[in-house]
Amino acid sequence: MNVDGVPHRTIWLAEDGWSVEIIDQTKLPHRFETLRLTSLDQAAEAIRSMQVRGAPLIGATAAYGIALAMAEDAGDAALKAAYDSLLATRPTAVNLRWALDDLYDLLQPLGANARAAAAYLRAAEICEEDVALCRAIGDRGLPLIEAIAARKGGAPVNVLTHCNAGWLATVDWGTATAPIYLAHDKGIAVKVWVDETRPRNQGASLTAWELTQHGVPHAIVADNVGGHLMQQGLVDLCIVGTDRTTRRGDVCNKIGTYLKALAARDNGVPFYVALPGPTVDWTLEDGRDVPIEERDAREVTHVTGRNEAGELATVEISNPGSPAANYAFDVTPARLVTGLITERGVCEASAEGLAGLYPERAGRAEGQGSLS
Numbered sequence: 083m084n085v086d087g088v089p090h091r092t093i094w095l096a097e098d099g100w101s102v103e104i105i106d107q108t109k110l111p112h113r114f115e116t117l118r119l120t121s122l123d124q125a126a127e128a129i130r131s132m133q134v135r136g137a138p139l140i141g142a143t144a145a146y147g148i149a150l151a152m153a154e155d156a157g158d159a160a161l162k163a164a165y166d167s168l169l170a171t172r173p174t175a176v177n178l179r180w181a182l183d184d185l186y187d188l189l190q191p192l193g194a195n196a197r198a199a200a201a202y203l204r205a206a207e208i209c210e211e212d213v214a215l216c217r218a219i220g221d222r223g224l225p226l227i228e229a230i231a232a233r234k235g236g237a238p239v240n241v242l243t244h245c246n247a248g249w250l251a252t253v254d255w256g257t258a259t260a261p262i263y264l265a266h267d268k269g270i271a272v273k274v275w276v277d278e279t280r281p282r283n284q285g286a287s288l289t290a291w292e293l294t295q296h297g298v299p300h301a302i303v304a305d306n307v308g309g310h311l312m313q314q315g316l317v318d319l320c321i322v323g324t325d326r327t328t329r330r331g332d333v334c335n336k337i338g339t340y341l342k343a344l345a346a347r348d349n350g351v352p353f354y355v356a357l358p359g360p361t362v363d364w365t366l367e368d369g370r371d372v373p374i375e376e377r378d379a380r381e382v383t384h385v386t387g388r389n390e391a392g393e394l395a396t397v398e399i400s401n402p403g404s405p406a407a408n409y410a411f412d413v414t415p416a417r418l419v420t421g422l423i424t425e426r427g428v429c430e431a432s433a434e435g436l437a438g439l440y441p442e443r444a445g446r447a448e449g450q451g452s453l454s
């Protein structure tokens with residue numbers, strides 16, 4: 083995707099051939115800043131502090147985190163410690179465990195002197211694969227938008243999305259946004275309703291920023307507006323991402339997704355979830371078993387933005403001293419999901435639907451985790 087017209091990814095190997103560069107997403111939309119990661123600890127901190135975030139990008143960063151660790155010490159103990167330290171950064175997005183298991187299974191049988199090179203190679207491959215997966219999700223999802231556009235005779239297709247499942251959440255393209263970008267590039271009129279996504283406002287800050295960069299018409303709405311828009315016939319389609327989808331199609335995604343799915347069902351609005359294969363947790367059936375991250379209450383009680391002097395400032399917005407709870411994700415049961423848009427096609431959100439697309443995974447539901 084482009085930033086001020088210049089093609090960018092969210093993570094890349096630096097010119098020195100060993101350190102890793104990322105876009106610091108905590109500074110967006112007000113400042114576009116990149117950061118250089120030179121150690122395992124910095125990679126772990128980038129994930130923990132959400133300088134990088136979004137399930138696929140968390141996985142890609144973790145893969146490079148292992149590579150950075152191996153560049154320093156490629157012994158067995160260091161490999162295990164790197165795995166454990168990265169796995170502990172964020173609990174919900176299963177792509178983190180997927181990437182770590184992938185690297186661990188590859189590196190563990192190798193001699194220590196071969197591990198660093200193999201880790202860098204595999205981390206780069208994971209990034210390339212993510213770009214291809216997301217592009218394929220776009221191709222698979224595009225017909226859904228095209229069909230609505232044909233029915234509407236050229237009037238804009240109104241898509242509602244929640245949080246940021248855009249290119250900033252992946253290496254490029256995004257998941258939920260990939261069909262939208264392809265539709266826009268094809269000349270189909272699209273308008274995106276962007277849920278602000280409290281408390282961290284990934285919609286208002288990140289999705290709105292990247293849609294602006296790509297020239298896609300959109301409007302930010304407060305989180306509570308979606309139901310009203312759907313009642314008024316102003317939403318043709320919802321597309322969201324997911325941090326972990328169980329093998330029966332229960333969808334864990336950013337907090338508030340479930341309420342949008344309920345409103346969509348009540349109003350007959352199709353509710354699609356876009357995801358790459360590594361976001362399916364084949365070890366879990368029931369979405370209620372997904373670990374839900376609880377973050378610092380300060381994210382609820384305070385907001386950071388730009389003041390009139392153009393400086394970033396954090397202000398308290400709630401009653402001083404009142405406790406706050408900050409659940410970062412919720413689960414939408416499969417029955418509320420119209421379909422899953424994957425790189426292999428669109429399927430029903432069900433065990434049968436996912437097994438039909440991923441027969442090689444569904445056959446061995448248990449045992450995804452190498453160390454977990």
Ligand SMILES: CSC[C@@H](O)[C@@H](O)C(=O)COP(=O)(O)O
Nearest residue numbers: 135136137247251257323324336
């Ligand atoms: C393509 S990313 C899908 C999800 O990771 C996304 O919707 C989301 O919930 C991101 O949460 P975040 O807490 O910002 O990492």
